[in-house]
Amino acid sequence: MDDRHLIETQQSSEELLKGRFLHAFRDTVRLPDGSSAVREYVKHPGAVMIIPLLPDAAGEMRVVLERQYRYPVKQVMIEFPAGKLDPGEDILACAQRELQEETGYRATEWARAGVLHPVISYSTEFIEVWFARGLTLGERQLDEGEFLDVFSATPAELLQWCREGQVTDAKTLTGMLWLQNVLSGAWALDWRPAA
Structure with missing residues (x-):
C-alpha cells in the first residue's frame, strides 16, 4: 500500500x-x-509482558498475575507481570529477568507472542508479549520502592474480570486475547528452551 x-x-x-x-x-x-x-x-524505552502458565495440582491451567497500585490512576490494578527494557538489553532476557524479579518464578520454556503499542496517540512505547511455562518458584527480587502481590487465577476467572471491568489494564486485556486464542488452538506459539 x-x-x-x-x-x-x-x-x-x-x-x-x-x-x-x-x-x-x-x-x-x-x-x-x-x-x-x-x-x-x-x-519510551519499550517493555515486556509475560503470560506465565502454571498448571495446578489437578492439571488445570492457571496464569500468574500481580496486583499493584498504579499512582497515575490511583488504583490497585490486576496485571500480567511486565517491565521496561534496560538500555541495550535483549528482549527475552528482559522478560526472564522481570518474571523472576517480580514473581520469583523461572521458566524452562518461552514463546514470543507478538508486540502491542498501548498508547499510539502520545507514546512510542511498545510491549513485547511473551508466554512462559515450566515454572519453578524461587525468591522475588523486587526493585526498591516496588510493592506488589503475586497470585494465580484460571483463564476463565481472568476473562470474567476483564468482562466485568475489574481488569482494565490495556496490556493485560491484550494478553487475555492472546491467551484465549492460544488455549483454543487458533494461534500457535513457537516454544523454545530458556537460554
Whole structure:
C-alpha cells in the first residue's frame, strides 16, 4: 500500500521533559495536505509482558498475575507481570529477568507472542508479549520502592474480570486475547528452551 497520503513529516522538535523514566517532546509536523500541526508525545524505552502458565495440582491451567497500585490512576490494578527494557538489553532476557524479579518464578520454556503499542496517540512505547511455562518458584527480587502481590487465577476467572471491568489494564486485556486464542488452538506459539 502507498501510505504517502497519511504520513506526517517532522519540521521541528522541542524537548519538554527529560525524567528518569519519561522523555517528552513537542514537535511541529507537516500534514499530508501541507498544513502544520503540533504533536506532543513521550519517548519510551519499550517493555515486556509475560503470560506465565502454571498448571495446578489437578492439571488445570492457571496464569500468574500481580496486583499493584498504579499512582497515575490511583488504583490497585490486576496485571500480567511486565517491565521496561534496560538500555541495550535483549528482549527475552528482559522478560526472564522481570518474571523472576517480580514473581520469583523461572521458566524452562518461552514463546514470543507478538508486540502491542498501548498508547499510539502520545507514546512510542511498545510491549513485547511473551508466554512462559515450566515454572519453578524461587525468591522475588523486587526493585526498591516496588510493592506488589503475586497470585494465580484460571483463564476463565481472568476473562470474567476483564468482562466485568475489574481488569482494565490495556496490556493485560491484550494478553487475555492472546491467551484465549492460544488455549483454543487458533494461534500457535513457537516454544523454545530458556537460554
